Each structure stands twice: as structure tokens, then as C-alpha cells.
Amino acid sequence: GDAYDARALQDKWQARWAEDNPFTASEDPGDTRPRRYVVDMFAYPSGDLHMGHAEVYAIGDVIARYHFQRGENVLHPIGWDSFGLPAENAAIRNGTHPAEWTYANIETQAESFRRYGISVDWTRRLHTSDPEYYRWNQWFFTKFFERGLAYRKDGLVNWCPKDQTVLANEQVVQGRCERCGSEVVRRSLNQWYFRITDYAQRLLDDMDQLEGKWPDEILTMQRNWIGRSEGADVRFAIEGRDEPVTVFTTRPDTLYGATFFVVAADAPLAEELCTEEQREAFEAYRAQVAKLSDIERQSTEREKTGVFLGRYAVNPVNGERIPVWAADYVLADYGHGAIMAVPAHDQRDLDFALKFGLQVRPVVDTGEDDPARTGLATAGEGTLMNSGPLDGLSKAEAIPRIIEIIEERGTGAGTINYRLRDWLLSRQRFWGTPIPIVHCPACGEVPVPEDQLPVTLPDDMRGADLAPKGISPLAANEAWVNVDCPSCGGPAKRDTDTMDTFVDSSWYFLRYLSPNLATAPFSEDEVKRWGQVDQYIGGKEHATLHLMYARFFIKALHDMGMVEFTEPFARLLNQGQVINRGKAMSKSLGNGVDLGAEIDTYGVDAVRLTMLFAGPPEDDIDWADVSPGASLKFLGRAFRVMVQAGEASAPGTDPATGDKELRKATHRALAEISAAIEDHRFNVAIARMMELVTAARKAIENGPGAADPAVREAAEAIAVTLSLVAPYAAEEGWERLGHKGSVAIGNWREPDPALLVREEVTAVVQVNSKVRDKLQVPPDIDEGELERLALASEKAQGFMEGKTVRRVVVRAPKLVNIVVG
Ligand code: ANZ
Numbered sequence: 100g101d102a103y104d105a106r107a108l109q110d111k112w113q114a115r116w117a118e119d120n121p122f123t124a125s126e127d128p129g130d131t132r133p134r135r136y137v138v139d140m141f142a143y144p145s146g147d148l149h150m151g152h153a154e155v156y157a158i159g160d161v162i163a164r165y166h167f168q169r170g171e172n173v174l175h176p177i178g179w180d181s182f183g184l185p186a187e188n189a190a191i192r193n194g195t196h197p198a199e200w201t202y203a204n205i206e207t208q209a210e211s212f213r214r215y216g217i218s219v220d221w222t223r224r225l226h227t228s229d230p231e232y233y234r235w236n237q238w239f240f241t242k243f244f245e246r247g248l249a250y251r252k253d254g255l256v257n258w259c260p261k262d263q264t265v266l267a268n269e270q271v272v273q274g275r276c277e278r279c280g281s282e283v284v285r286r287s288l289n290q291w292y293f294r295i296t297d298y299a300q301r302l303l304d305d306m307d308q309l310e311g312k313w314p315d316e317i318l319t320m321q322r323n324w325i326g327r328s329e330g331a332d333v334r335f336a337i338e339g340r341d342e343p344v345t346v347f348t349t350r351p352d353t354l355y356g357a358t359f360f361v362v363a364a365d366a367p368l369a370e371e372l373c374t375e376e377q378r379e380a381f382e383a384y385r386a387q388v389a390k391l392s393d394i395e396r397q398s399t400e401r402e403k404t405g406v407f408l409g410r411y412a413v414n415p416v417n418g419e420r421i422p423v424w425a426a427d428y429v430l431a432d433y434g435h436g437a438i439m440a441v442p443a444h445d446q447r448d449l450d451f452a453l454k455f456g457l458q459v460r461p462v463v464d465t466g467e468d469d470p471a472r473t474g475l476a477t478a479g480e481g482t483l484m485n486s487g488p489l490d491g492l493s494k495a496e497a498i499p500r501i502i503e504i505i506e507e508r509g510t511g512a513g514t515i516n517y518r519l520r521d522w523l524l525s526r527q528r529f530w531g532t533p534i535p536i537v538h539c540p541a542c543g544e545v546p547v548p549e550d551q552l553p554v555t556l557p558d559d560m561r562g563a564d565l566a567p568k569g570i571s572p573l574a575a576n577e578a579w580v581n582v583d584c585p586s587c588g589g590p591a592k593r594d595t596d597t598m599d600t601f602v603d604s605s606w607y608f609l610r611y612l613s614p615n616l617a618t619a620p621f622s623e624d625e626v627k628r629w630g631q632v633d634q635y636i637g638g639k640e641h642a643t644l645h646l647m648y649a650r651f652f653i654k655a656l657h658d659m660g661m662v663e664f665t666e667p668f669a670r671l672l673n674q675g676q677v678i679n680r681g682k683a684m685s686k687s688l689g690n691g692v693d694l695g696a697e698i699d700t701y702g703v704d705a706v707r708l709t710m711l712f713a714g715p716p717e718d719d720i721d722w723a724d725v726s727p728g729a730s731l732k733f734l735g736r737a738f739r740v741m742v743q744a745g746e747a748s749a750p751g752t753d754p755a756t757g758d759k760e761l762r763k764a765t766h767r768a769l770a771e772i773s774a775a776i777e778d779h780r781f782n783v784a785i786a787r788m789m790e791l792v793t794a795a796r797k798a799i800e801n802g803p804g805a806a807d808p809a810v811r812e813a814a815e816a817i818a819v820t821l822s823l824v825a826p827y828a829a830e831e832g833w834e835r836l837g838h839k840g841s842v843a844i845g846n847w848r849e850p851d852p853a854l855l856v857r858e859e860v861t862a863v864v865q866v867n868s869k870v871r872d873k874l875q876v877p878p879d880i881d882e883g884e885l886e887r888l889a890l891a892s893e894k895a896q897g898f899m900e901g902k903t904v905r906r907v908v909v910r911a912p913k914l915v916n917i918v919v920g
């Protein structure tokens with residue numbers, strides 16, 4: 100039939116693509132075509148693909164297909180991030196092994212990806228839960244361990260009471276578990292970490308490479324997360340204690356204004372410093388603090404609380420005794436967990452001082468009113484006072500001066516502090532990469548030697564065996580846990596924790612380059628050839644998680660001499676969310692939209708086109724505001740143009756003799772579509788495709804007719820450009836136009852510059868019906884634009900001075916009459 104039949108085309112072309120594999124990247128080192136590496140963030144296999152997947156993969160696919168069309172050697176792989184809690188929770192519910200749920204879902208998603216027409220290289224498919232993959236997580240771990248980048252320590256960790264596992268700081272969102280939303284509590288545990296803090300400064304500095312190529316928003320979030328602060332460490336002697344206590348301050352210039360000292364109430368130091376007289380009050384306070392969630396503690400609204408510890412600290416510059424308090428607004432795990440309080444210039448300290456009647460001493464004259472009276476700390480620029488040798492200096496002069504002084508006296512030093520914490524790696528769950536360490540009573544922590552990797556997960560555990568217990572379920576599997584020490588051969592035990600799954604996703608884009616390599620995580624030669632990921636596409640929810648971890652990983656691999664570059668992703672595009680009726684889709688709101696149902700109703704092409712036409716890719720798409728039905732109608736019109744042109748002429752027809760107007764429209768569309776795609780303005784590109792279809796229809800129906808060579812040229816341009824967004828309609832249209840093989844590869848057309856030149860016409864500008872200026876304008880200028888140009892004309896303005904514009908008559912493109920009075 101001549102009508103566009105989405106479903107029939109999907110079946111036909113899926114089978115063809117499966118047979119021909121047109122999207123397989125060339126591995127031939129002699130292939131001189133430019134290489135292009137496009138990666139979509141891989142999928143977590145939780146059920147079938149949903150609307151969010153449909154959007155991100157539609158976007159990645161336009162980009163990949165554009166480069167395929169340009170004749171480049173494109174690598175556009177696919178994989179699954181297939182370890183993680185949902186699989187394990189499903190296994191516990193169903194009495195099964197997590198692998199069953201995981202691999203069944205992967206197959207379902209793989210089918211859906213094929214149906215969705217994504218231009219991927221299926222030969223490189225990977226799953227992170229395959230031992231062939233995760234053995235390399237273990238290999239990296241042992242290399243990091245050797246380099247001191249992986250280490251174990253006791254510490255207060257974030258604990259999710261529901262998932263019964265620890266969480267990295269990055270996985271705690273406003274005090275809640277990023278996955279399940281439970282309120283996170285603190286626990287002291289011995290855990291494995293990656294020393295990402297060693298890279299804090301490089302993570303900041305290398306953002307220079309990403310400026311303008313990653314969204315500003317992500318760079319800002321990463322900068323804030325790393326949280327670099329310049330300042331000083333200052334050591335305060337504590338009466339009755341041998342060791343001084345160090346505080347970190349960003350305002351060492353205010354040292355003379357420190358009137359009290361505060362220790363985090365939940366830090367061991369507070370307990371230690373508390374005197375016997377104050378013990379009871381302190382214990383009561385600490386119990387009260389322990390009950391608060393992190394959300395409450397971090398609230399600035401809440402009134403300040405605290406307790407005097409009965410002891411005094413000594414200011415190292417003036418010998419002044421200041422009282423030591425414990426409070427919850429000082430955090431145990433930032434800086435040194437203790438502060439010098441300068442209430443005149445720090446609002447938190449001022450609130451505290453006013454509540455507890457502590458002294459407020461301004462040391463910077465900012466010209467503002469006394470903070471003790473106004474309740475407002477003064478943080479601005481000013482001149483130092485009450486500060487001995489600093490008096491009269493500006494803040495900028497005083498900071499280096501006081502640092503000099505404390506360094507000379509040996510009571511402190513200038514320093515840089517980062518908010519970033521080390522990456523907490525251990526998880527007390529089953530479905531992840533086992534940490535490849537053996538604990539030996541004689542040898543300590545022994546990494547599993549390379550020839551004994553992978554340490555595979557046992558396959559004899561299912562259902563209730565996996566239930567969360569606060570320690571890893573693996574600990575109960577004696578056959579698995581008990582091993583011979585790889586070093587001394589004596590009886591030893593495996594580490595029973597598994598790795599955070601963000602380890603898996605930190606390097607998968609390197610594995611795609613040589614997915615079956617059995618001797619190394621990736622081929623260094625292939626990495627040299629392909630280089631960085633040219634374009635990465637995914638959600639901004641990963642700003643301080645995956646995107647930070649992957650950056651760290653690549654720097655560590657760079658330092659190990661394994662990769663030449665220092666940043667994984669040259670360019671990053673964050674898509675918005677697909678929402679419905681103004682809200683994120685959710686079961687509880689009942690506003691979910693089922694991708695499969697949309698595809699059944701409108702077809703893949705129309706759903707993809709709708710996603711991309713809705714707006715710029717970084718904006719959210721409200722599915723209630725878009726019209727897949729209209730997309731389907733457009734595809735029907737586009738298809739008909741291709742069919743009609745195909746029936747009326749044959750491939751190879753010279754377009755030179757064709758209708759000039761249509762030829763110009765075609766070449767302009769080609770130029771504008773290229774520019775829009777490169778700019779990631781896919782909606783604009785589609786609007787141009789729509790205009791081209793309209794122009795071609797006009798030429799067929801009211802112009803030179805379907806047999807005109809310009810109609811064929813336009814129809815072929817429609818097939819080629821449409822293939823980026825609606826591959827099924829485009830493939831079939833291309834075939835109907837008489838071509839053999841897929842339209843998708845190497846068919847992009849460069850516009851003919853001669854056909855891009857725009858003609859101009861003369862527009863007359865009148866003021867009160869007298870001609871005052873003449874403008875050269877394009878013949879298709881719209882009225883608003885012409886009116887704007889006329890009103891901006893200096894000559895016309897000379898006759899409008901002091902008068903009011905009453906009315907503007909616009910006859911585009913020839914005439915504008917400005918009526919003034
Ligand atoms: C004295 C002072 C005077 C401060 C002043 C600020 C203004 P950022 O910029 O976030 O690094 N501080 C240090 N450790 C803390 C902790 N564990 N919990 C809560 N607050 C802590 O903040 C550094 C400033 O936050 C430090 O500088 C310290 O207060 C406080 F006019 O020291 B300041």
C-alpha cells in the first residue's frame with residue numbers, strides 16, 4: 100500500500116537491520132574515516148523500557164545517526180548496568196537468584212531496544228553482572244589497593260535502615276536514601292573507601308576541559324560538591340589536655356574575634372573534653388542530638404542548641420581563655436569537627452552567642468551596626484580592629500598576615516579544605532561485585548591475585564538467603580567465605596561486602612572498545628584509537644554520582660598509564676524528564692504513560708518524533724501537551740511525498756533542471772537541519788523537515804508535479820534527514836524512491852552554496868505616508884520582523900521624534916507605513 104503503516108514497517112526493517120548489522124563500528128585500524136564515539140548512559144534492567152528511556156535513547160540515536168549519515172566510523176554501543184538492589188529485592192520476594200530477574204529483564208529490554216530502532220552495535224553488548232565484566236572491577240580494586248587508593252577505615256557512615264546497607268554521601272539526598280527514600284541514620288562501621296579526595300583539586304582543575312561542553316549546571320553542582328575552601332588550620336590549646344585541638348577557618352583574619360569554641364556534639368572529642376560536672380548535661384544533650392535526623396540538623400530555621408563542656412580553650416594569638424561548647428550545628432565530619440566561633444562575623448555563631456549569652460566582639464569595621472544589637476553578623480569587607488598587629492588592615496591584607504603569624508609561632512598554617520569525602524565503596528548486599536580481599540589472621544588484608552580472579556558470586560543462594568541482615572548475606576555462606584590465604588596458605592576468610600555499583604559504571608565505556616578481551620579490562624590500543632567518549636547522553640541526576648566517579652576513575656587510570664586522556668566524556672548532554680500532566684510519572688499519582696502502549700497506538704517513529712519535537716532536549720516533556728497523533732499525520736504526509744516521487748522518477752535524475760524554488764527550499768533545509776542537529780536543537784531540525792515536506796507537497800500538487808527532478812531531490816532529502824528521527828518511515832521511503840540498502844549510512848547531503856543565497860527585495864518605509872527610507876529584506880520576511888526593522892530605521896526615526904506612534908501598517912515584504920501624531 101501507499102499509506103504509511105508503522106507496524107508493518109517496523110517488522111520489515113527490524114528484520115533487515117538484524118540481518119545486515121548496518122551500525123557495526125569498524126575495528127580496522129586502517130579505516131581512515133573520522134571516528135565518533137557516542138554513548139548513552141546504559142540502562143538499569145528494571146522491567147521493560149519506559150518513557151524516560153525512550154527519550155534519552157531517541158536523543159542519543161539522532162546524534163549517532165547523524166554521524167553515521169555523515170560517513171563517519173561511529174561507535175554507538177549498548178550495555179546493561181545489571182547489578183543492584185532491585186534485582187536482589189525481587190529475588191528475595193520470589194525465592195529466586197537475582198540473576199534470573201536480571202537477565203530476563205535484559206532480554207525484554209534488548210527486544211524493546213531493537214523495536215525502538217536504535218542504531219547500536221550489538222556485537223559489543225555488555226552486562227556488568229557477567230563475571231567476565233566484574234572480574235575487572237576486582238582487578239581495578241586490587242590495583243587501587245596496591246597504590247593506596249583503596250583502603251579500609253572505621254567511620255560514621257550513612258546507613259539505610261530499609262535497604263540494610265551503607266550509602267555513599269552522594270547517595271543521600273536531603274537526608275534520605277536516594278533509592279528508597281528512607282531516612283538515613285548514622286552508624287559506625289569498618290568499610291572500604293576509594294581515595295577520591297586525593298583527586299579533589301584535579302577534579303576541579305580539569306573542569307577547564309569541560310567548560311562550554313558540559314552543562315553549566317552540572318559543573319556548578321560538581322564544584323559545590325567538591326567544595327574547595329581556602330583558609331587556615333589554627334591550633335588552640337585546651338586547658339587540661341596535652342594535645343591542642345585544630346580548627347579549620349575560612350576567616351583567620353577574625354581570630355581576635357573568637358569568643359568561644361564549639362565541638363560537634365557527636366564527635367568523640369566532645370565526649371573526651373567534657374568535664375565531670377558537665378557530664379550529665381552533655382549526655383542528655385547528646386541523646387537529644389542522636390534522635391534528630393540529618394534533615395533536621397541541617398535546617399537553618401531551627402533554634403540553636405548546645406551545652407557547655409566545662410572547659411576552656413586558649414586563643415593562640417592573644418592567650419585569651421574562651422569557653423568550649425558542644426553543639427549540633429558543627430558537623431563531626433567536616434574540617435576537624437571543631438570551630439572557633441566568631442559571632443560578630445558568622446551568623447550561626449551569632450545566633451548561638453545570643454541564645455547563650457556569650458560575648459560578641461566585632462573585629463572588622465564594615466560600617467554596619469553592632470551585630471550584638473541587630474542580630475545580624477557582618478560578613479562584608481572592612482578594616483580590622485581590636486586585632487593587635489592586624490589593626491587597620493583590610494580583610495584581604497589581614498588573611499595572609501595572620502597566616503604568617505601563626506605559621507611563625509607554630510600554631511597553625513594556611514590550608515585548603517574540601518567538602519568532598521572519600522568514596523565509600525562497601526555494600527552489605529549480595530548482588531554486586533565481591534570485594535577481592537582475603538582477611539588472613541597472619542597476613543592481614545591480602546588482595547586476591549590476578550590469576551585467581553574473578554571471585555564469583557555463589558550461585559547456590561536464593562530467596563531468603565539474601566534477606567538483608569545488616570551484614571552481607573555472603574557472610575553466612577561458609578563454603579564461599581572460608582578460603583586459603585593466597586599469601587601464606589593458612590585458613591582465611593573472604594571479605595563479604597560487595598562494591599557500590601557505581602564502580603561498574605565508572606569504566607564501562609572503555610570496555611565497549613574491546614568487550615571480549617580476556618587479558619585486560621580494555622585494549623589500550625583501541626582506547627588510543629577511539630579516545631574519549633565524544634558525546635555522552637544521560638540524566639542530570641548523576642551530577643555528583645556517576646559523573647564524578649567516572650571522572651575520578653579515568654584520572655586514576657591515567658596515573659596508572661592506562662589511558663592518555665584525563666576526562667572520560669568530552670561532551671555531555673542532559674535530557675529533561677518525561678512528565679505527565681505537570682508531574683513526574685508515578686504509580687501513586689496514576690499518571691504513568693506506558694511506552695509499549697504508545698508505540699502500539701502510534702508506532703515507534705511517531706513516538707520518537709514526538710519526544711524530539713517537544714522542545715530542546717534538556718527541557719522536560721509534558722506528555723499531556725504533545726501530540727503523537729499529529730506526529731503520525733506528519734509522517735504519513737512525508738511518506739506520501741517519498742512514494743509519489745518514487746513512482747514518478749528514478750534515482751540518479753539530475754536535479755539541475757528542477758524547480759528552482761523547491762531546490763532552494765531543499766538546500767536551505769539541509770543546511771539548517773545540519774546546524775540544528777549539531778547544536779542539539781532537534782526540535783528545530785524537525786520543524787525544518789516539516790517545512791520541506793510542505794514545500795514538496797505544494798510542488799507535487801500545485802506546482803511542477805511529482806516527476807519534477809526537484810521533487811525527487813526534496814524527497815530524497817526528506818528520507819535522509821528523517822532517518823535520524825523516524826528510521827522506519829525513512830528506510831521504506833528510501834526503498835520506494837528506488838534505492839537499495841539502508842538509507843542510514845553515508846547519505847548526508849551537503850547543501851549547494853549557490854542555492855543558499857537569499858534574494859532580497861526593497862521595502863519602502865513611510866512615515867505618515869511619505870517615503871523616508873528603503874530597506875533590503877528577504878522576500879519571505881514576516882510582518883513582525885519587517886515592522887521591527889522599519890521602526891529601527893534611523894531615517895524614519897528622524898521624522899518620528901517627539902511624536903507618538905499611533906499605528907503601523909505592514910505589507911510584507913514591500914511596505915511599512917508608520918502613522919504618528
Ligand atoms: C571562623 C569564622 C569566622 C568562620 C567568620 C566563618 C566566618 P566553608 O566555607 O563551608 O568551608 N566550620 C568549620 N568547620 C566546621 C564544621 N565542622 N561544621 C560547621 N562549620 C564549620 O566553611 C568554613 C567555615 O565554617 C569555617 O570558618 C568555620 O567558621 C565553619 F566570620 O571560622 B569559620
Ligand code: ZN
Pocket residue numbers: 539540541542543545584585586587588589591
Ligand atoms: Zn596469610
